[in-house]
Amino acid sequence: MAQKVVIALGGNAILQPKQQATYENQVDNVRKCCEVIARIVRQGYEVIITHGNGPQVGNILRQQDEAKEVVPPFPLDVCSAESQGFIGYMMNQCLKNELQKLGLSNHVTSMLTLTEVSKEDPAFLDPAKPIGVFYSEEEARQLAEEKGWIVKEDAGRGWRRVVPSPMPISIIGAHFIRSLTDQGAIVIAAGGGGIPVYRQADGTLIGVEAVIDKDRSGYQLAQDVDADIFMILTDVENVYVNYGTPQQKSLGTISLEEAQQYADEGQFSAGSMGPKMEAAIGFAERGGMSVICSLDQADLALEGKSGTRIIRENDYYKCASQSG
């Protein structure tokens, strides 16, 4: 039976920090992502795709702010929906084209997805999710003063605006994603973590201003669709310990225990590698395999030739003994 893989793509893979945020640049990056994903489909995996939206939702919010004198601005959850729509469109089109080049005709569908969060989540009091472009510390502090933003340093790469990022409780409609996959479709879902909504006592859903971390929602999605592999594609080849220091060491296949030990030591930055490792460890704990690797090496990582793979101890020894 085909293995089911949930692939989570970083928003930075769609728009790299130093690139201009044109549509052309983003669609070109998405096309490159889809080339790799099409190769994974050709390997025989059932594929579900989710993606980030940090750079994109930040830019949409900024567009709203700059044009507020002429067009009333929309709230952040609506900006999140816009980013999910436009990234989902780019991916859908590019993936169909890349599959066709390989002679594959799987149906591709982008599902506008809502993700339930709790209104009481403490993350609303401590904004931590970086969005939009990078600034120098001076520019960021000035924007914070002028616009009332909260800004933070982002993993040594510069300063960014931060917004609340509550934990996902459930991906609404996940069972439909699963059944579409069972019918052979490739589903793009819960982009940007999904549009954050909370449920009122009477069951109605209300949008809330936040951006959900796509690694956390990707983990939730991977569980909900009963995936075998949860794969996080980003802009580094591996997860490292002592990252950015002369002692930096890349991690290949590691056991759950080793991964947890490094996380406990604080090796992975909040807002970047931290949530990825938290999600990867969570998925491996439930018996699946988690992979964190660079976008262009995703197909190699599935073969165990690249990236960081986290597996449960029993599976780890089985793997080690098989490889001699």
Ligand SMILES: Nc1ncnc2c1ncn2[C@@H]1O[C@H](COP(=O)(O)OP(=O)(O)O)[C@@H](O)[C@H]1O
């Ligand atoms: N221990 C680590 N190992 C590897 N990368 C790390 C580590 N800690 C922080 N990072 C940073 O995490 C970044 C990836 O996270 P992020 O920018 O949130 O990615 P994405 O947008 O692809 O989800 C890398 O570019 C790297 O700078």
Ligand SMILES: NC(=O)OP(=O)(O)O
């Ligand atoms: N929503 C989200 O996690 O986006 P990034 O992957 O771009 O940070």
